Amino acid sequence: xxxxxxxxxxxxxxxxxxxxxxxxxxxxxxxxxxxxxxxxxxxxxxxxxxxxxxxxxxxxxxxxxxxxxxxxxxxxxxxxxxxxxxxxxxxxxxxxxxxxxxxxxxxxxxxxxxxxxxxxxxxxxxxxxxxxxxxxxxxxx
Amino acid sequence: xxxxxxxxxxxxxxxxxxxxxxxxxxxxxxxxxxxxxxxxxxxxxxxxxxxxxxxxxxxxxxxxxxxxxxxxxxxxxxxxxxxxxxxxxxxxxxxxxxxxxxxxxxxxxxxxxxxxxxxxxxxxxxxxxxxxxxxxxxxxx
Amino acid sequence: xxxxxxxxxxxxxxxxxxxxxxxxxxxxxxxxxxxxxxxxxxxxxxxxxxxxxxxxxxxxxxxxxxxxxxxxxxxxxxxxxxxxxxxxxxxxxxxxxxxxxxxxxxxxxxxxxxxxxxxxxxxxxxxxxxxxxxxxxxxxx
Amino acid sequence: xxxxxxxxxxxxxxxxxxxxxxxxxxxxxxxxxxxxxxxxxxxxxxxxxxxxxxxxxxxxxxxxxxxxxxxxxxxxxxxxxxxxxxxxxxxxxxxxxxxxxxxxxxxxxxxxxxxxxxxxxxxxxxxxxxxxxxxxxxxxx
Numbered sequence: 001x002x003x004x005x006x007x008x009x010x011x012x013x014x015x016x017x018x019x020x021x022x023x024x025x026x027x028x029x030x031x032x033x034x035x036x037x038x039x040x041x042x043x044x045x046x047x048x049x050x051x052x053x054x055x056x057x058x059x060x061x062x063x064x065x066x067x068x069x070x071x072x073x074x075x076x077x078x079x080x081x082x083x084x085x086x087x088x089x090x091x092x093x094x095x096x097x098x099x100x101x102x103x104x105x106x107x108x109x110x111x112x113x114x115x116x117x118x119x120x121x122x123x124x125x126x127x128x129x130x131x132x133x134x135x136x137x138x139x140x141x
Numbered sequence: 142x143x144x145x146x147x148x149x150x151x152x153x154x155x156x157x158x159x160x161x162x163x164x165x166x167x168x169x170x171x172x173x174x175x176x177x178x179x180x181x182x183x184x185x186x187x188x189x190x191x192x193x194x195x196x197x198x199x200x201x202x203x204x205x206x207x208x209x210x211x212x213x214x215x216x217x218x219x220x221x222x223x224x225x226x227x228x229x230x231x232x233x234x235x236x237x238x239x240x241x242x243x244x245x246x247x248x249x250x251x252x253x254x255x256x257x258x259x260x261x262x263x264x265x266x267x268x269x270x271x272x273x274x275x276x277x278x279x280x281x282x
Numbered sequence: 283x284x285x286x287x288x289x290x291x292x293x294x295x296x297x298x299x300x301x302x303x304x305x306x307x308x309x310x311x312x313x314x315x316x317x318x319x320x321x322x323x324x325x326x327x328x329x330x331x332x333x334x335x336x337x338x339x340x341x342x343x344x345x346x347x348x349x350x351x352x353x354x355x356x357x358x359x360x361x362x363x364x365x366x367x368x369x370x371x372x373x374x375x376x377x378x379x380x381x382x383x384x385x386x387x388x389x390x391x392x393x394x395x396x397x398x399x400x401x402x403x404x405x406x407x408x409x410x411x412x413x414x415x416x417x418x419x420x421x422x423x
Numbered sequence: 424x425x426x427x428x429x430x431x432x433x434x435x436x437x438x439x440x441x442x443x444x445x446x447x448x449x450x451x452x453x454x455x456x457x458x459x460x461x462x463x464x465x466x467x468x469x470x471x472x473x474x475x476x477x478x479x480x481x482x483x484x485x486x487x488x489x490x491x492x493x494x495x496x497x498x499x500x501x502x503x504x505x506x507x508x509x510x511x512x513x514x515x516x517x518x519x520x521x522x523x524x525x526x527x528x529x530x531x532x533x534x535x536x537x538x539x540x541x542x543x544x545x546x547x548x549x550x551x552x553x554x555x556x557x558x559x560x561x562x563x564x
Contacts, residue, residue, distance in 0.1 A: 009455070009458075012304075013451045015298050016295065017301045017302075019299045031436055046492075056205065057164040059205070060201070063200055064201075117208065150317075153445075158493060160440045169295045306447055306448075307447075338487065341486055399490065
């Protein structure tokens with residue numbers, strides 16, 4: 001099972017006047033982590049788009065447990081938590097570097113669609129892409 | 142019951158290379174709408190912060206139904222859907238102007254905290270602020 | 283000469299931990315104002331893109347005079363300050379509503395290019411679009 | 424003379440519907456690079472803020488030479504190009520990794536101010552901070 005770890009550094013522009021990283025930044029960190037996950041899985045997202053598979057977001061859930069601050073090193077652990085031929089769900093745990101309890105957790109559910117944004121059965125139409133995602137979920141992978 | 146309507150115009154910077162408004166923009170639109178809701182309720186968020194009540198996000202849920210595009214006029218309908226002395230939940234429905242089915246729906250759950258980001262019982266410590274929020278939920282308001 | 287006025291409200295997400303609107307937000311406000319300018323000139327930017335004319339930024343200059351804050355109403359005055367068949371420059375003055383001295387001024391220089399991002403002579407290839415921009419600069423317009 | 428190199432990966436959220444990184448992202452990359460520069464100079468920006476020195480932007484100039492794309496590794500070379508007791512200017516060159524001609528260049532001019540956003544003479548009031556910045560400009564440093 002692939003669980004990737006991606007590091008980002010909290011940017012000044014990402015803070016707000018409460019002095020913490022603004023909540024709208026986490027979905028962007030999830031995306032950077034998901035992008036890194038796909039690359040590590042051997043399936044860079046840009047290649048997926050070139051093959052004609054887009055993955056627009058269908059649902060987003062975030063839990064904000066503790067705030068992050070400017071300049072902190074943040075680690076995002078990413079895995080695929082659900083997979084069907086037409087949808088894939090990623091799960092995220094966000095940590096301050098060196099800590100073991102997450103400051104934020106979340107999931108993103110994505111439709112698997114073509115360039116016209118209509119659903120496609122990736123298992124049938126893009127079995128190679130589907131296989132990579134399935135392998136990422138295997139306990140032994 | 143107060144349901145506010147807030148209009149935003151989708152910005153070019155808010156689009157992504159799929160040619161649609163990026164999903165991370167919706168929480169920012171929710172916030173602009175929530176800010177407008179509070180102002181219309183007679184409780185501008187800046188005044189709330191001055192009184193020492195901050196409302197950091199605890200949970201965020203978004204459902205993406207159909208995409209929005211550059212230059213489109215977007216209407217966000219906002220209401221308070223849950224309230225306790227230490228938490229408040231806002232609900233949002235996002236429409237393309239002139240349409241009756243939403244393109245996106247979501248909720249944000251906020252902790253009611255002091256400037257030190259610790260929970261406060263607003264019903265006891267800030268009864269005026271609590272009252273305004275409660276009034277917004279009344280069917281007859 | 284067309285000088286458009288566009289209003290935006292400073293968003294919480296646009297503030298930073300200095301308690302002011304982050305400097306990276308002004309180019310986005312310029313763009314929202316430019317988009318509004320083009321619409322008011324009868325040439326919505328989306329139509330321009332459909333006609334095959336894109337206007338990527340080539341140069342950006344901003345002067346930050348005084349800060350803007352959350353919830354403030356901001357007015358951006360926009361005009362075309364330079365025009366050649368292959369480039370157009372817009373100028374911006376940013377005001378707090380009701381004030382007469384700007385808090386920020388800036389210019390954006392844009393290449394006029396086709397969908398392949400290569401320069402095109404708009405005066406020859408898109409005379410209708412060029413004419414609209416030229417009219418916006420006329421003293422009597 | 425200190426010239427720092429900072430790497431960022433272009434995020435999907437940073438692209439726009441032209442399929443390139445949006446121009447408003449470069450000032451944010453400059454800032455991430457400047458933050459990294461200060462850290463490498465032994466003067467993390469968060470420490471500077473704690474000491475009571477803020478550095479709001481006064482002027483921003485950017486030149487966009489060639490576009491950046493999603494997933495590309497971007498290197499930003501940063502140095503201090505001007506320094507007075509009340510102002511500091513940073514210069515940036517942005518490269519695609521492995522290339523030798525920049526895709527973007529820029530400068531940011533910052534006021535050196537106190538927490539009340541009023542100018543301070545850092546050479547007198549914070550000689551240690553001023554010294555670090557001056558050392559970064561020395562040819563032999």
